[in-house]
Amino acid sequence: MKLKTLALAALATTLMAGSAMAQTAIKIGVLNDRSGTYADLSGEGSVVAARMAVEDFGAADKGIDVEIVSADHQNKPDVASNIARQWYDQDGVDVIVDVPTSSAALAVNEINREKGKIFLNSGAASTDLTGTACAPGTIHWTYDTYALANGTGKAMVDAGYKDWFFLTADYAFGHSLEENTTKVVTESGGTVVGSVRHPFPGTDFSSFLLQAQSSGADVIGLANAGGDTVNSIKQASEFGITQSGQALAGLLIFITDVHALGLETAQGLVLTEAFYWDLNDDTRAWSERFSAEMGGSKPTMVHAGVYSSVLHYLNAVEATGGKDTEALMAWMKENPSEDPVMGTGTVRADGRHMHDMYLFQVKTPAESTGPWDYYKLLATIPAEEAFRPLEEGGCPLVE
Amino acid sequence: MSEAMAMTEPATAPFLSVRDLEGWYDESHVLHGVDFDVNAGEVVTLLGRNGAGKTTTLRAIMGTLAKRRGSVRFNGRELIDLPPRAIARAGIAFCPEERGIFSSLSVEENLMLPPTVSQGGLSREDVLAMFPNLKERLSSQGTKLSGGEQQMLAIARILRTGAKFLLLDEPTEGLAPVIVQQIGRTLSELKSRGFTIVLVEQNFRFAASIADRHYVVEQGRVIDMIPNEELEANIGKLHAYLGV
Amino acid sequence: MFELLGIPPQALFGQLLLGLINGSFYALLSLGLAVIFGLLNIINFSHGAQYMMGAFVAWMLMTYAGINYWWALLLVPIIVGASGVVIERLMISRLYHLDHLYGLLLTFGLALIIQGLFRNRFGVSGLPYAIPAELTGAQNLGFMFLPNYRGWVVVASVVVCFGTWFAIERTRLGACLRAATENPTLVGAFGINVPRMITLTYGFGVGLAAFAGVLAAPIYSVNPNMGADLIIVVFAVVVIGGMGSILGAIVTGFGLGIVEGLTKVFYPEGSAVVIFVIMALVLLVKPAGLFGRTA
Numbered sequence A: 001m002k003l004k005t006l007a008l009a010a011l012a013t014t015l016m017a018g019s020a021m022a023q024t025a026i027k028i029g030v031l032n033d034r035s036g037t038y039a040d041l042s043g044e045g046s047v048v049a050a051r052m053a054v055e056d057f058g059a060a061d062k063g064i065d066v067e068i069v070s071a072d073h074q075n076k077p078d079v080a081s082n083i084a085r086q087w088y089d090q091d092g093v094d095v096i097v098d099v100p101t102s103s104a105a106l107a108v109n110e111i112n113r114e115k116g117k118i119f120l121n122s123g124a125a126s127t128d129l130t131g132t133a134c135a136p137g138t139i140h141w142t143y144d145t146y147a148l149a150n151g152t153g154k155a156m157v158d159a160g161y162k163d164w165f166f167l168t169a170d171y172a173f174g175h176s177l178e179e180n181t182t183k184v185v186t187e188s189g190g191t192v193v194g195s196v197r198h199p200f201p202g203t204d205f206s207s208f209l210l211q212a213q214s215s216g217a218d219v220i221g222l223a224n225a226g227g228d229t230v231n232s233i234k235q236a237s238e239f240g241i242t243q244s245g246q247a248l249a250g251l252l253i254f255i256t257d258v259h260a261l262g263l264e265t266a267q268g269l270v271l272t273e274a275f276y277w278d279l280n281d282d283t284r285a286w287s288e289r290f291s292a293e294m295g296g297s298k299p300t301m302v303h304a305g306v307y308s309s310v311l312h313y314l315n316a317v318e319a320t321g322g323k324d325t326e327a328l329m330a331w332m333k334e335n336p337s338e339d340p341v342m343g344t345g346t347v348r349a350d351g352r353h354m355h356d357m358y359l360f361q362v363k364t365p366a367e368s369t370g371p372w373d374y375y376k377l378l379a380t381i382p383a384e385e386a387f388r389p390l391e392e393g394g395c396p397l398v399e
Numbered sequence B: 001m002s003e004a005m006a007m008t009e010p011a012t013a014p015f016l017s018v019r020d021l022e023g024w025y026d027e028s029h030v031l032h033g034v035d036f037d038v039n040a041g042e043v044v045t046l047l048g049r050n051g052a053g054k055t056t057t058l059r060a061i062m063g064t065l066a067k068r069r070g071s072v073r074f075n076g077r078e079l080i081d082l083p084p085r086a087i088a089r090a091g092i093a094f095c096p097e098e099r100g101i102f103s104s105l106s107v108e109e110n111l112m113l114p115p116t117v118s119q120g121g122l123s124r125e126d127v128l129a130m131f132p133n134l135k136e137r138l139s140s141q142g143t144k145l146s147g148g149e150q151q152m153l154a155i156a157r158i159l160r161t162g163a164k165f166l167l168l169d170e171p172t173e174g175l176a177p178v179i180v181q182q183i184g185r186t187l188s189e190l191k192s193r194g195f196t197i198v199l200v201e202q203n204f205r206f207a208a209s210i211a212d213r214h215y216v217v218e219q220g221r222v223i224d225m226i227p228n229e230e231l232e233a234n235i236g237k238l239h240a241y242l243g244v
Numbered sequence C: 001m002f003e004l005l006g007i008p009p010q011a012l013f014g015q016l017l018l019g020l021i022n023g024s025f026y027a028l029l030s031l032g033l034a035v036i037f038g039l040l041n042i043i044n045f046s047h048g049a050q051y052m053m054g055a056f057v058a059w060m061l062m063t064y065a066g067i068n069y070w071w072a073l074l075l076v077p078i079i080v081g082a083s084g085v086v087i088e089r090l091m092i093s094r095l096y097h098l099d100h101l102y103g104l105l106l107t108f109g110l111a112l113i114i115q116g117l118f119r120n121r122f123g124v125s126g127l128p129y130a131i132p133a134e135l136t137g138a139q140n141l142g143f144m145f146l147p148n149y150r151g152w153v154v155v156a157s158v159v160v161c162f163g164t165w166f167a168i169e170r171t172r173l174g175a176c177l178r179a180a181t182e183n184p185t186l187v188g189a190f191g192i193n194v195p196r197m198i199t200l201t202y203g204f205g206v207g208l209a210a211f212a213g214v215l216a217a218p219i220y221s222v223n224p225n226m227g228a229d230l231i232i233v234v235f236a237v238v239v240i241g242g243m244g245s246i247l248g249a250i251v252t253g254f255g256l257g258i259v260e261g262l263t264k265v266f267y268p269e270g271s272a273v274v275i276f277v278i279m280a281l282v283l284l285v286k287p288a289g290l291f292g293r294t295a
C-alpha cells in the first residue's frame, strides 16, 4: 500500500517535471508596501501593472507560464529580506520587482546577489543600487535621488531660486536626497543657507517651516516623501509661506501626493517624474486600462516602471529561451527596452535603466480640466543628463 | 426558631419578608437560608458574631451580592432577580459598613448624590438641620470629615431619596460614645418619622435602646428572634450567641 | 544658524504658540483617554483610530452629503461616539470582569481592523479637506503669521477641554461619574444606572477623539494612519499627567505641546523623543504621574 503510493508520487513528479520542461514557467514576486505610506504609489497598483505586462506580452500564446505573487514588506528591511529569502528558497520565485523604500531595496539587493537572481527595482530612490551596492542581477528601473535632485534642483536654480533651505526627513533617504540636491544646487550656482531635520514620520512641520521662513531662503527644498511631503506642503500654504514669495521644491513627489494635496494647495510645485499618464496617446490608453482596475486612480511612475521592467524581462525570457540569470541580464543590457508606457530606454552596465525624465509643474485649479489633470510639462530631460554619469557611481561592475 | 418565626406572622403581610436567602462570594457559600420579617415602622436589628453573615445579608437584599437565591419580598414585590438600581428604585436605601463616602466628591456632592426614588424624602434643609455638623463642612472633601461626621453623612444622604426603608450596617462602629448617642437620637427620630430600619449591630446595648426586635445571625442563618422587651430576660442566651 | 539661545524672543513666541496648537490635539485626545480610563479602567487603544474616523467621517459628510465643516464639528462626534457606544455594548462590556489586559487587546485589535478597513477603501495618501472659508487667511501677530484656523484650533480645544472639566468636576452628572469611578457598586445601589453611564462615557470619550479628528482634518492629511502616528505620543502624555486625571490630561497635553515645540527649535532631532524622555523621568520620580493620586 505504502509502496504503491510512493510509486505513484514518483510517477507524478516525473510527469510534472516533463511538462515543465516543455514550457517555461516564470514566477514574479511583487514586493512592496501594501499598507503604509507608499501603498498608493506602489502597492496593489504594481501588481496590476505587472499583470498588464504579462497580458500585453502575450505570455500564454508564447508557451510561457507566468505566475505573479505579492507581499507587504511594511517598509522594513528585515521583513523584506525574510520574504525575499522565503520566495527564493521555498516558493520558486524567479524575479522580484518594485520594492520601494531604499533601506528595504538595499536589503533585497543583497539577498538577490547571494542567490544569483534578478531584481527589477522600480519603487526605491537610493542611487546606491547602481553605485557602491550595484549587483550583477539588479536593474534600477524608474528613478533615483540623483535624477530627482538634478531635475528639480537644477530647474529651480535656473529659474532664479538661488538660496536654498532644506527640510529633511531624518533618515538615510532624506539625508541622501539633501546631499544630492545640495551638490546640484551649488554646481548650478546656488547656495544652501540652512537645513533642519525633522522626525520621520512627522505630522506637524509648522515649526520647521517657520525656521525655514526666517532663514530668508528663496526656496525650501523638501527632502522627504509621502505623507511628510504632503503635510509640509499643506502647512507651508497654511502659514502663508508660499504666498509670501518663498517657493517650495518637492524633491520626491508622486502624482498620488498631488492628488491628496488638491490643486489649490499643490499648484505651482515643480517636480521631476519618469512618467505621467497624460504624455501621449499610448500613455493615456495604458493608464485608462490601469484606472479601470484600480478604482479610477491613475498610475504613478513606479507603476509604469513595474510594467516596463516586467515587459523587458519577459522579452528576455522569450529571446534567450530560459531563465538563466546571466543570459537574461546580458540580453536586457544589450537590447533597448521599448514599450508604450516609458518609451525607449537602455540598461547601463551598472544596472541603471536610462530613459528620459520630465520636469513638470502642477497646474492651477483653473488650468486643470478635471480629476487627475495635474501636470504641465516644463521640460524633457534627456536620459544622459537626467542620471548620474556611469563613472561617478563607483559601481564595481564597471571597469 | 420555628416558634420565633410563627410569632412574627401577622395578619397583614410584612413590609420586608426574607425567605431561604442563600448567598455566595464566588464559590464560597456564606448564607445558608436566612429567614426574617420586618414590619412597616419597625426598627429591627441583626445581631451576630464577626463573620456571621450580617453584612452579606444586607448585600443580598440590596442586590449587590452577585450570586444569591431565595426570596426577598418587599412591599408586595419580589426583588431577588432585580439589579441593585431597581431595588433602590423600589424604595430601599443602603448605608454600607465602610460608609462609602466618595473622596473625589465634596460633602455637598456626597449628600446630593443619591437620586430621588419617590416622593416624601427629607429636604436638604431638613437633613442639614438633623446633622448640623455637616452644614459647616459642605464644601470640604468627603473623606476629610471625621469618622463620626462621615457616618452622619452616609446616613444623611439616603434620607433625601424618599426611600422609607433603610438598611444600616454598623453605624456606630468605632465611634466615640457621644457620637453614638447622637446617632441613637437620630435613629429614634427617623423611627418617629415613619422610617423602617434594619440595623446591623455588634453593640447590643445601643441596639436595645432603639430596636423593636432582634434577630440573631449565626453562620449564615437566623437562629433566634428576641423582642426588645424580652431582652433583659434573655441576656444570658444572647451573651452565649455573641460570645461576649 | 539656530544656535542655542541665539533665537530672538519673537521667534520664540512663534514657536511657543505652535507648541500650544499641537498641545491642543494632545489635550483633547488625552482627555478622552483619561475619561475612559477613569470609569472603564481600560486603556482605549482604538482612540487613535477613532480620531482618524472623525477626520474621515467629516470628509465623507462633505464629499457625499455636502455637509460643511461646522455641522461636521457637531455631527461627527455624535456619529463616531455612537459607534463607540455600539462597540462598548457589544464587546467591551463583556470584558469588565476580566483583567485590564483583555480590554487593551480588544481595543488594539479593533484599531487595527478599523485602520485596515479605511486603508482598503481610501488608500494611504490621504484626502484633501479644505479649511472652512470663514477661517482661511491669517493674522500677522508681528512675531509670526498665525493662520486663523490654527488660532481656532486652540480656542476650540480650550473651550471643549474646559467644558469637559467643568462637566466632570462641577456638575451633578460629573459627581455621579466621579463616584462611579470610585465605587460603582455603591452608586448602583443608590439607584443610578451605572452600566448606561459607562456606555455613554465611552461614547463621550470616543466623541472627543472624533472632535479632535474633525479639527485636524483641514490641517493634517486625512489618512488612515494619522491616528496611529499620533496616539503613541498621546499615551505618553496620559502617563505623564497621571492615568485617569482629567486636569492632568489637559494641563500636560498643552504643556507637552509647548515643550515639544521648543525642542523643535533648539534640537529638532530630539523632538520625536523628548516626550518619551520626560515620561521616563516622571515615571522614575512620580510613578503615578504629575497629577495622579498614588494608590
Ligand SMILES: Nc1ncnc2c1ncn2[C@@H]1O[C@H](COP(=O)(O)OP(=O)(O)OP(=O)(O)O)[C@@H](O)[C@H]1O
Pocket (backbone or CB within 6 Å): B025, B028, B030, B048, B049, B050, B051, B052, B053, B054, B055, B056, B057, B097, B202
Ligand atoms: N468579599 C468577600 N469575599 C469572600 N468572602 C467574604 C467577603 N466578604 C465577607 N466574606 C466572608 O463571608 C462571611 C460573612 O461575612 P460578613 O461580612 O457578612 O459578616 P458580618 O456578619 O457582617 O461580620 P462583621 O461583624 O465582622 O461585619 C465571612 O466568613 C467572611 O469572611
Ligand SMILES: [Mg+2]
Pocket (backbone or CB within 6 Å): B054, B055, B056, B097, B169
Ligand atoms: Mg459586617
